[in-house]
Amino acid sequence: MTEPLRTPETAVATEQAAAPPAAADAGSGTQEGWPRRLFDRARLIKLSEGQLFIFLSVLIGLFAGLLVVCFQIAIAWTRLRLFGSGLAPPHVRVILVPALAGLVVAALVMKVFPRVRGSGVNQTKSAVYISDGYVPFSTVVGKFITCALAIGSGQSLGPEDPSLQIGAGIASALGRRLKLSRDKLRLIAPVGAAAGLAAAFNAPISSVLFVIEEVIGKWSAGVLGAIVLAALSSTVVMRNFLGAEPLFRVTTYRLEHPWELVAYAILGVAGGYASVFFVKLVAAVRPRLMHLPRRTQYVQPAVAGLLVGVIGLGFPQVMGAGYEVIDQAMHNQYTWQVLALLAVFKIIATSISFTSGTPGGMFAPALFIGAMLGGAVGGVEHHFFPTLTGSVGAYALVGMGTLFAGFLRVPMTSVFMVLELSGNYSIIVPVMISNTIAYVISRKYQKRALFDLLSRQSGIDLPSMEEQREESALLVESAMRPYGTPVLRAEDTVSEALGRVKSSPEQYVLVDQGSRGWSGVSREMLEWQAQQGRADMPLLNLPDRLRLPFLHPDQPLEVALRQIGDHPLLPVVSRTDLHLEGVVTLEDVLRAYRAATAQE
């Protein structure tokens, strides 16, 4: 619960009381100028921390949007300056530019911005879970410069994850300067992350989902509004400056016959195995390079750049983020053989670039590989079954979602991303089929999701959102046991009550008070009251009767733990007619937890 720093009423009252006569006169406009009056009035407006958080989320969204626009422009400028304006740059440049830029990037990472390595997603998660939402502002600057140089020079990486971290960094800096509480500071980084990602992706819904699915891990009403506001603000800013067009021009799609879903299921299988191969390649190469002597890290990005340049001689499409290539693939501009080769070489090039420690994101490469793979699978299927109506573009689109689901293991985001990018609801069924299959295959052959794997390789044990999602919540019903004693009524006398519970094993008995809920009384207390000559007193009038909260069987067990307090037991009642279904004691709750732990 957020306590207001000062309520508006008290603030106004305090200000008015404290205001000197001159300041009061200023309100009439006779003594001082309008800037001063405006400032004074502005000072009277005090926001609670919750309100400030919401306002701040919009501000963060605007900042993140502007920075991401600048970031995208910087990447484009870098590419233009380094490779020239032609479609196919000279071979010398293709080889040398990524290598030389890699040297500069490595020097910057090693000497100036050591925290900018990696994609940015795990760094943002670290900020949330380890350092109270703290993302140094130098990371924002470093990420901007190094990623613009790396991606602009042709390293096979994308700008989305860095944008996410830039947004988180901006949010963290603003939150710190505004002295937000520690709880709010922890939440502010994901707000910025959503804003940054939304601006980079031009897809606010997917960005919000990704942050919830991968960074926060749960739907929290307290932060959801702020995340949505920030994502929307940044998207509006980005569209204002760079245009409202989606990242890819998506061809129309219509499923003509349910049999065609089999074709998408095959794409799901291919996407699942490709995801596993990609993750395993990154997971195998990265630790080896990380454990090489530190001095080699000065040249690793350069060597990676050189290798990517060599691949780029044959397949220049794999260099950089490759959005325009995805767009071309979606418009049937490559044969399926070329698409398949592009998918393979992009996996290799991205693995090289990423594992070398070059800062940059994995989103764009995942989309690229998915689109190429989807297009290739679609092309092969069209070759053998020319009656299939789905265009290669439709397969490429579904392929993007498929690899997103299999590689990044964010199933919900992957579905909504395709919907948001295509603006076509009819594609949802193929997407869901393909994504689900890819996700299941990826989980079967690769136990840990990519981001979890990377954080563990870096020696950080960040919470796995995938594992968190799958933790089964223990419910009250798993601890509840039958109540083997007659329930007493409030109008029963002490002697009647003693008679009814005589043969009961329970030492503490429940009293049903009808519409006034439940209470409990110990057998000892009943006996003492009888000894005191109050055998005819109705239980309703007993002074030591304890009112009990009640539970429902479907409530989480932690609710029971919170409510049980010092009560010996709590009644568990049905939601329909509030009749007693059982009881729980602290011992029952603990036993249920122990049993669950033993099962795991």
Added chain:
Amino acid sequence: MELDRACPQCGQRIPAGSVECPRCKRRSPLGSETILGLSLIALAALFILTGFAARSYHATYKSLGRESYARGESDLNAGRAQAAIVDFRTALLYTRDSDLYQLSLARALGAAGRTDEARAYLTSLWERDPANAVVNLELGRLAARVGNTGEALRYYHNAMYDDWGSRDPAEARRTVRLELYHFLMKQGDRSQAQAELVAMAALLPPDPELYTRLGHLFLDVGDYARAANEFEGALRLGDGEEALAGAGEAEFSQGNYRQARLYLERAVHAKTGDSRLSGMLQLANLVLSADPFDPRLKLEERNRRVIRAFNQALSRLSACGLPVADISQPSPPPPADLKLAPLYEHAQKLRPQVQPEVLRKNPDLVTEIMDLVFQIEQTAEHECRPPEPLDRALVLLASQRGNSWK
């Protein structure tokens, strides 16, 4: 219990229960309102800066796109389709959503024979704007190139009735219809081609040149009546020799030889060196002078023409290898495999009756003789060597009278 923790910014220990690091707190004496105000100022500054950067970025990209597009257009006009493809692709790299660049790329791809890629681009353009006439026209051309008549018809027709922007829609529609007509003629679909011409004729502006042009197209498609209408329309609007020649040809083709002669005489007079027109005029004269069914003819003249036609038919038979002996001599039997054999025998039987006196006494014989003449001339046209001018005139007369036994 809450423990002391290290400040993530400076490493200083933060006492338990305290939210802020004491050192960092000292460093930032500014209040929240001031920070918020400064943030808004920074936001405004960043907004302006981004605006400049974005404007410069867009301007550069637009200019690079334009340069590449211009290069592509000149390459395409020079027939260098492959180079044009690269240029247009480069242009699209910088101005991705330009319909004009995409259209040009599709044209270049089509010109390079990469029809699938071209169609993909055009289809995506069409999906965005199905009422774009140029896109429909290009799709129609693409379909025509691969011989898909149904698709070509659909897209060409779409193009005709879609939005042509600043271009004169009537003129554009005519051009498109004309293109479709040529495609249909190439495909051998004359009836659909004729339908396109009929539709075009209904919307023709009062331009004699257009009337003449359309008249020629009707001639090509074999619709001589409409062709004659168009040429006569052109003559009314003041067109000269072309329309006269066309009208003459149209009337001649319909069998209106008298009318044809009128037009052809004037046309030959205007275009003295045109041997085709002269030939046609000659033939028209010959047809008119050979026709025995002209109701204005006197009996003697009619009989003379019948006898002349019969003799011409006999000489045609002779030219076809059938021995036409003296009337007093018995003729040898004709070769059995010749299609003309029964006609030959019929001619031999009639021959004694083809006399002015007999014809005068028996006028019904005229029809029988002329039917035989027409049969001989029409059959011989396909069986024997090229006919003489009078043979051709008789064939034309036969067609005019509807005596076709083919």
